Amino acid sequence: MKPAPALSLTSLVVIPARLHSTRLPQKLLLAETGKPLIQHTYEAACQARGTDGVVVATDHESIESAVIGFGGDAVMTSESCASGTDRVAEIAQVRPDIDIFINVQGDEPEISAEAIETVRFLLETNPDVSMATLATPIRCLDKLRDPACVKVAFGENGRALYFSRSPIPFVRDGFEGHIDAEPPMFFQHLGIYAYRRDFLLKLATAPPSPLEQLEKLEQLRVLEMGETILVGTIAEPSIGIDTPADYAAFVRKIGNC
Template identity: 55%
Template sequence: MKIMIVIPARLASSRLSEKLLLRAGGKSVLQHTYEAAGRATVADRVIVAADDPRLVAEVNSFGGEARLTSVDCQSGTDRIAEVALMHEDIDIFVNVQGDEPELDAQVIDAVASLLASRPDADIATAACPIDTTDKLEDPACVKVVMGSEDRAVYFSRAAVPHARDGASEALLSGQPPAYWQHIGLYAYRRDFLLWFATQPPGRLENIEKLEQLRAIEAGKTIVVAAVGPSPRGIDTLDDFRAFQSRLDG
C-alpha cells in the first residue's frame, strides 16, 4: 500500500498566535514536526497542507514539500481530503498535527501499519494508558473506550468507562489498563477520507466537540494502536517554553 503523511497547518491559533512559526533550537515548530514525521518508515512522502502562504514559505525554506489549500477548509481533515483528491495513487493518508514536534515516529508507523493490516477498518488511531486521577478527570484529555479486536467503541472528554464506586488505584494501575488516553494521530483510507469530508458534523460530535465521533455515529470502524505515553503538543506559551527547555537539555 502507498502511504502519505499529511500535516495540516493553520497559521491562526486562538491560544498561541502563529505558534507553528515560533522558533526553538534554530527551527520553527512546523519544521520540528515535519522532521519528526519524516522519521517514520511507512511513508515515502510528507506534505504540509497549509492555509497561509507564510507557512508554505516556511516549509520551502527548509526544503520540505507544502501545498496551499483552500480557505474554505473548515478543519485539518478537510485539508487532508483536498490533498487526497489530487493523489488517487495513495491508499492511506496519515494525519499528523502541525503542533506535535515531539511525536514519536514509531507511533506513526504503528498507526499506519495497523490500518494497512486491517481491511475491515476505515480509520486507525492511537492511545496510551491513563494512570492518574488528574488526567482521567481532565476534559482536555480525551478518553477512548475499546472493545474486541482493538475497535474503538466511544471517545469522550468524560472519565469513561465510569466507575460507579470511583476510579480506584487498582483500576488506574491494572493490567490490562481500564482507561486510555486518545492520541490525536489518524490514518485514513482514501475513500473513507473523501466520504468523511462531505459529511456534516454528527449529533455526538456536536456535544463532545470530537470529530472522530462523526465516524463512530455513522457506524464506521476505528481501530486503536496501544502505544506508550506521548509528549503533549504545543497549545499554549507554557507548552512552547517547556518544549524549548527539553531541546536545550
C-alpha cells in the same frame, strides 16, 4: 484472530498547518530553537519508515514559505477548510496514487516514528477497516477527569466503542482502585489518524453528527456513520504545544539536548 498479511499500499503523512491559534498565536512559526516549530514536526514525521513522503497542508503563505525554506513539501489548501481532516481530504483529492493518508498534528514536534508506523500498520493489516488511531494508558486521576484529555473506550478487538471528554468507562464504585489496574482500564486518545483514501473523501463531505456536536469530537462522526475506528496502543504520548508554557518547556528541552 491473526491479522491479514500486509498489502503493498502507498501512504502519505499529511501535516495540517493552520496559521492562527487561540492560546499561542502563530505557534507553528515560532523559532526560538533556531527552527520553526513546523520544521521540528516535519523532520520528526520524516523519520517514520515505509511511507511515501510528508507534506504540509496549510492555509497561509507564511507557513508555505517557511516549509519550502527548510526544503520541505507544502501545499496551500482552501480557506474554507473547517478542520485538519478537511485539509488532509483536499490533499487526497489530488493524490489518487495514495492509498492511506496519515494525519499528524502540526504542533507535535516530538511525534515518534513508532506512532506513525503503528497507525499505518493497523490499516495495512486490517483491510476491512477504514480508519485507525492510537491511545495511551491514563495513570493519573487528574488527567482522567480533565475534559481537555480525550478518552477512548475500545473492545478486545481494538475497535473503538466511544470517545469522550468525560471519564470512560465510568466506575460506579470510584476510580481510585482502578487507575493503576493491569491491564490498563483508561486510555487517552492521541490525535493521530490513518484513513483509507475513499473513506477520507466520504468523511469530509459528511455533515457533523449529533454526538460530535455535543462533545466537539470529530471522530464521533465516524462512529455515528456506522464505520469502524481501530485503536492501537503505545506506551507514551508525544507532547503537543498548546500554550506559551508548553513551548517554553520544549525550547528548554531542545537546548539541553
